[in-house]
Amino acid sequence: xxxxxxxxxxxxxxxxxxxxxxxxxxxxxxxxxxxxxxxxxxxxxxxxxxxxxxxxxxxxxxxxxxxxxxxxxxxxxxxxxxxxxxxxxxxxxxxxxxxxxxxxxxxxxxxxxxxxxxxxxxxxxxxxxxxxxxxxxxxxxxxxxxxxxxxxxxxxxxxxxxxxxxxxxxxxxxxxxxxxxxxxxxxxxxxxxxxxxxxxxxxxxxxxxxxxxxxxxxxxxxxxxxxxxxxxxxxxxxxxxxxxxxxxxxxxxxxxxxxxxxxxxxxxxxxxxxxxxxxxxxxxxxxxxxxxxxxxxxxxxxxxxxxxxxxxxxxxxxxxxxxxxxxxxxxxxxxxxxxxxxxxxxxxxxxxxxxxxxxxxxxxxxxxxxxxxxxxxxxxxxxxxxxxxxxxxxxxxxxxxxxxxxxxxxxxxxxxxxxxxxxxxxxxxxxxxxxxxxxxxxxxxxxxxxxxxxxxxxxxxxxxxxxxxxxxxxxxxxxxxxxxxxxxxxxxxxxxxxxxxxxxxxxxxxxxxxxxxxxxxxxxxxxxxxxxxxxxxxxxxxxxxxxxxxxxxxxxxxx
Numbered sequence: 174x175x176x177x178x179x180x181x182x183x184x185x186x187x188x189x190x191x192x193x194x195x196x197x198x199x200x201x202x203x204x205x206x207x208x209x210x211x212x213x214x215x216x217x218x219x220x221x222x223x224x225x226x227x228x229x230x231x232x233x234x235x236x237x238x239x240x241x242x243x244x245x246x247x248x249x250x251x252x253x254x255x256x257x258x259x260x261x262x263x264x265x266x267x268x269x270x271x272x273x274x275x276x277x278x279x280x281x282x283x284x285x286x287x288x289x290x291x292x293x294x295x296x297x298x299x300x301x302x303x304x305x306x307x308x309x310x311x312x313x314x315x316x317x318x319x320x321x322x323x324x325x326x327x328x329x330x331x332x333x334x335x336x337x338x339x340x341x342x343x344x345x346x347x348x349x350x351x352x353x354x355x356x357x358x359x360x361x362x363x364x365x366x367x368x369x370x371x372x373x374x375x376x377x378x379x380x381x382x383x384x385x386x387x388x389x390x391x392x393x394x395x396x397x398x399x400x401x402x403x404x405x406x407x408x409x410x411x412x413x414x415x416x417x418x419x420x421x422x423x424x425x426x427x428x429x430x431x432x433x434x435x436x437x438x439x440x441x442x443x444x445x446x447x448x449x450x451x452x453x454x455x456x457x458x459x460x461x462x463x464x465x466x467x468x469x470x471x472x473x474x475x476x477x478x479x480x481x482x483x484x485x486x487x488x489x490x491x492x493x494x495x496x497x498x499x500x501x502x503x504x505x506x507x508x509x510x511x512x513x514x515x516x517x518x519x520x521x522x523x524x525x526x527x528x529x530x531x532x533x534x535x536x537x538x539x540x541x542x543x544x545x546x547x548x549x550x551x552x553x554x555x556x557x558x559x560x561x562x563x564x565x566x567x568x569x570x571x572x573x574x575x576x577x578x579x580x581x582x583x584x585x586x587x588x589x590x591x592x593x594x595x596x597x598x599x600x601x602x603x604x605x606x607x608x609x610x611x612x613x614x615x616x617x618x619x620x621x622x623x624x625x626x627x628x629x630x631x632x633x634x635x636x637x638x639x640x641x642x643x644x645x646x647x648x649x650x651x652x653x654x655x656x657x658x659x660x661x662x663x664x665x666x667x668x669x670x671x672x673x674x675x676x677x678x679x680x681x682x683x684x685x686x687x688x689x690x691x692x693x694x695x696x697x698x699x700x701x702x703x704x705x706x707x708x709x710x711x712x713x714x715x716x717x718x719x720x721x722x723x724x725x726x727x728x729x730x731x732x
Contacts, residue, residue, distance in 0.1 A: 196475070225468040226458065239288065239289055261369060263371075264371070269370060282358060282361045296331075296351045299344045300344075313361070315357060317331050319355070331346045379463065383465075385468075395450045396448050397448050398443075405439075405466055408464040412459040413458055414456070418445055481592065488606065489502050494610060496609075498571040501569075502565050508561045518585075521552070527568045533567070534558070539554070547688055573683060618645060620640065627696065627731070628731050629697070640663060640693075641686060643684075661713070663713050676692050677692050704730055711726055
């Protein structure tokens with residue numbers, strides 16, 4: 174019995190060593206060691222111990238950069254720039270304004286402005302600013318309404334000013350619950366335009382957004398980060414998002430990972446640099462109602478044992494002709510500590526559909542299992558890799574973006590916690606990215622339909638045709654090259670030119686509409702009926718600076 178007890182204790186200790194799960198847990202947020210007070214804003218982490226919530230405030234302009242609409246009672250200004258309603262809420266009090274013409278040039282009283290706060294608020298104050306403080310162009314008389322919609326029934330009259338004598342009037346009234354504020358100009362001058370440079374709206378209660386940024390936390394060693402959890406109250410109309418970033422230094426610098434994509438899902442994974450010894454998290458709280466979300470607990474899970482101690486990935490050749498298919502080698506240099514889990518699986522995220530050719534370990538081809546999906550290749554090793562090695566993955570692809578990142582993660586069958594592979598960054602570009610050179614002759618490349626002919630008779634064989642094409646390198650990635658989007662459509666016509674089916678109509682950046690992302694036609698028209706056998710025309714169009722580019726081909730429907 175004693176021997177069995179010892180064996181049980183040894184077994185438990187061994188299991189604990191294999192799965193060294195740890196967590197950073199915050200249940201209070203107000204201590205100086207817990208909060209980055211410089212970058213946190215509009216969030217209350219002091220008044221209620223153990224609770225993080227949006228701050229109550231009366232100093233935030235609720236109208237700033239929301240939405241506005243103007244209805245001119247008479248003739249609007251001839252200059253379109255002077256009737257843009259968004260200039261009333263852009264935060265600029267000089268050089269940005271809206272003009273309401275005087276009566277002698279067609280202006281009329283009864284013009285009105287509606288401001289959509291895009292959230293429910295307790296509104297109690299409205300400020301007007303005349304351009305340059307000019308009293309001659311002031312708002313002379315006005316009525317303010319507020320409510321939950323823009324109809325007469327939904328709006329309550331909250332303030333009337335029959336004779337305003339000042340350039341920048343302020344209207345203060347009993348707080349009212351509202352999303353919309355309507356301002357009616359009751360008097361227009363006979364000879365002077367009314368020129369408003371800005372309108373500000375203030376209220377009481379919780380602010381729309383609050384952001385809590387934690388202090389940088391030092392962990393006991395470089396770790397592999399796991400799921401992020403939070404416990405919270407989230408009333409209807411409120412949201413909670415988290416982001417995480419990691420680094421090797423006690424102060425955030427250029428070597429740190431960017432903030433991970435915002436997520437509102439507790440107990441979810443995120444992408445940061447790994448393994449790392451410092452971490453920082455951010456909580457964004459939002460409300461479109463009179464209530465606030467409240468966060469009571471934050472848990473950052475991590476493993477003190479990693480999949481690999483260190484990794485470094487790079488691709489060669491790194492420069493390639495755009496849309497020219499060739500073979501590339503993605504290399505991952507790996508080093509391990511004795512307690513690391515080791516690598517069983519490699520996932521390579523492919524910005525363009527790619528073919529797996531082979532995997533080499535220290536120059537020797539390996540037998541592996543692999544699965545190719547539309548945006549990734551999953552490679553399962555024959556045996557767990559736990560010794561320092563050079564992994565080379567040969568891929569065939571046609572890069573079509575300006576920058577084509579082959580982001581990679583590794584994982585172990587012992588732990589459901591993948592680890593991001595490191596890749597050196599130069600001029601904002603990771604070493605695992607293919608950089609394309611040259612310019613494609615056209616924005617739309619390809620346009621093949623497969624199979625052709627096809628037989629949409631419901632027998633499960635060739636019932637659909639897939640139209641495949643590339644949209645060339647339009648502003649990708651947006652973080653470096655901008656956010657240009659262009660309209661793209663795919664339409665089916667019969668031989669008389671009659672439109673049969675709209676298959677695609679959206680705005681796109683560079684994209685590969687191939688493989689799983691291809692555009693399918695099932696042989697049906699817009700009403701859902703199978704078309705007659707015969708020849709049909711499919712046309713791909715993308716808007717461009719030269720008026721647009723078309724690719725027009727034919728496909729045969731057969732039975």
